[in-house]
Amino acid sequence: xxxxxxxxCAVLLVVGGLSACASGGSKDAIDRSPSPAAExxxxxxxxxxxxxxxxxxxxxxxxxxEMEAALARNIVYFEYDQDTLTSEGASTVRAFADYxxxxxxxxxxxxxxxxxRGTREYNLALAERRSRAVEAALTRAGVxxxxxxxxxxxxxxxxxxxxxxxxxxQNRRVEIIRL
Amino acid sequence: MLKQRQTxxxxxxxxxxxxxxxxxxxQLEITxxxxxxxxRPIAVVPFAKPGSIEADVASIIEANLSRTGLxxxxxxxxxxxxxxxxxxFNSSNWRAVRMENVVIGQxxxxxxxxxxxxxxxxxxxxxxxxxxxFDMPPVPPSQVRYLAHQISDLIFxxxxxxxxxxxxxxxYVAAQGLGFERRFQLIVSDADGYNPRTIATSREPIMxxxxxxxxxxxxxxxxxxxxxxxxxxxxxxxxxxTLVSERGINGxxxxxxxGTKLAVTLSFExxxxxxxxxxxxxxxxxxxKHFGIDTExxxxxxxREIVFTSDRGGNPHxxxxxxxxxxxxxxxxxxxxxxxxxxxxxGRDLVLINLDSGxxxxxxxxxxxxxxxxxxxxxxxxxxxxxxxxxxxxxxxxRGNSAELGTVSTDGRxxxxxxxxxxxxExxxxxLSP
Numbered sequence: 001x002x003x004x005x006x007x008x009c010a011v012l013l014v015v016g017g018l019s020a021c022a023s024g025g026s027k028d029a030i031d032r033s034p035s036p037a038a039e040x041x042x043x044x045x046x047x048x049x050x051x052x053x054x055x056x057x058x059x060x061x062x063x064x065x066e067m068e069a070a071l072a073r074n075i076v077y078f079e080y081d082q083d084t085l086t087s088e089g090a091s092t093v094r095a096f097a098d099y100x101x102x103x104x105x106x107x108x109x110x111x112x113x114x115x116x117r118g119t120r121e122y123n124l125a126l127a128e129r130r131s132r133a134v135e136a137a138l139t140r141a142g143v144x145x146x147x148x149x150x151x152x153x154x155x156x157x158x159x160x161x162x163x164x165x166x167x168x169x170q171n172r173r174v175e176i177i178r179l
Numbered sequence: 180m181l182k183q184r185q186t187x188x189x190x191x192x193x194x195x196x197x198x199x200x201x202x203x204x205x206q207l208e209i210t211x212x213x214x215x216x217x218x219r220p221i222a223v224v225p226f227a228k229p230g231s232i233e234a235d236v237a238s239i240i241e242a243n244l245s246r247t248g249l250x251x252x253x254x255x256x257x258x259x260x261x262x263x264x265x266x267x268f269n270s271s272n273w274r275a276v277r278m279e280n281v282v283i284g285q286x287x288x289x290x291x292x293x294x295x296x297x298x299x300x301x302x303x304x305x306x307x308x309x310x311x312x313f314d315m316p317p318v319p320p321s322q323v324r325y326l327a328h329q330i331s332d333l334i335f336x337x338x339x340x341x342x343x344x345x346x347x348x349x350x351y352v353a354a355q356g357l358g359f360e361r362r363f364q365l366i367v368s369d370a371d372g373y374n375p376r377t378i379a380t381s382r383e384p385i386m387x388x389x390x391x392x393x394x395x396x397x398x399x400x401x402x403x404x405x406x407x408x409x410x411x412x413x414x415x416x417x418x419x420x421t422l423v424s425e426r427g428i429n430g431x432x433x434x435x436x437x438g439t440k441l442a443v444t445l446s447f448e449x450x451x452x453x454x455x456x457x458x459x460x461x462x463x464x465x466x467x468k469h470f471g472i473d474t475e476x477x478x479x480x481x482x483r484e485i486v487f488t489s490d491r492g493g494n495p496h497x498x499x500x501x502x503x504x505x506x507x508x509x510x511x512x513x514x515x516x517x518x519x520x521x522x523x524x525x526g527r528d529l530v531l532i533n534l535d536s537g538x539x540x541x542x543x544x545x546x547x548x549x550x551x552x553x554x555x556x557x558x559x560x561x562x563x564x565x566x567x568x569x570x571x572x573x574x575x576x577x578r579g580n581s582a583e584l585g586t587v588s589t590d591g592r593x594x595x596x597x598x599x600x601x602x603x604x605e606x607x608x609x610x611l612s613p
Binding site: 109116117118119120121122124125126128129132149150151152153154156157158159160161162163 | 354357358361363384386387402405406407426427428430431444446450451472474475488495516518519532534539558559561562577580604605
């Protein structure tokens, strides 16, 4: 079963268009794949975390950089009154599933949020349903529930304060916080 | 000569003083709109008082009465005379200017204690009859506003038959800032917005304040160390106890009418369900078991039933279940959603939030006729509840991008707005004094 790393490949392809997956999708792909630098596309450094050109990084460092880039996107957004993951949300969750699987000591907190429409306590329940949807996706991917805690904030912690759909869509979210 | 049917009575009412006091935000500013065409004219003549007393008791009474929308008060400039004792009162002078009711009175300073007492009369000028005459017990000068509220309660009840709720408190939540800057405060003020006191401050949300029936405690939802919890705050001492802090949601505290139990929402077992917690023993009884969301419980005044919000039928609607347990019965069918119901003091109506055509509005729902009556025109109204005398409903509403409080009479005609800087929401009106 190399389910997790296949998922990682999918994420890496989405995020960086890189070919770390070309090494065959073994479990080791994340940390130890000896993928030669020459096989990689010569362009598009992802994000220069270290001050060096990404092309000069070792494969392990490269993978870490890519994972960090994927984990930087840690917010899963939802449709109005919905708790099902969008495809974009699912890819965000996959990145965290891979991170948690490859770092068994790592833990995350899922913070569920709702937009301001509806009553506060009902929104607390709705936001919890969203963080449970994310939790379910993580555990389906093989993450142990001990690595996950959830907290619902309902509509109490908006990131955007206007009563407009564009603002509401930013507030309907689950934030995945690395602890 | 004025007919005096009632003799002076002394009124001894214990005032509740809160032990907690700290600087709060600006007090609520109240404006009234609507009003009734049939508002009753009333003159509240300035009370006689020694120069050392600053409080203007008559203007506090005047503001209280006009805020209800049921009375139209006479401006002082129009008063041709300002009697302060029943012995000098002439009904025909007030009848001539169509003042059906007149309030007159005096404040007295007790030189030994420095306390302030009051004597007042309410006169019906058409009947030429004294309706009320009271000697109010002296209070410390800092409590003169409460004296004025007690007088307002007596006048209001005499003229409307409804108990006054002027000598009550409001609890509400204020929030300011976004992200890490966000601050939450739990504030208690007088019912007219005066004397705001901050009861709790947090960087984490504060939600759902609920008064104990004896007004001594507030239950509310807070967050600490990555968990939510239901706290009980003793107002006199400032002591805070954690009632429950399970994994998941700890929400919607609702006191039983006898003050011995709290109905709450907990989600630690499976998903949000209604539980009843015995406060003394901590014993829990799970009242609902359903995979849908069950939340926002409220007790019937007779303690037999609990209404709550559930989406077990697809969309959230109001359900009712006996406190002894049983199969919940769906009550609301009108509109797309109905949420956060609570009972009127007489138990005949619910007030709730109704969603229809994209707008969340305050509505009453009559339990026998099943009729829904929309009362507000907001788009994002929430947290409605009856005032303890049942005369008005208080709720939270949006104005621009900020939240403020509003009241609406049960017939929907008289509205008032209570606002201050920052968002204010989740109003909870204290019970009448015990």
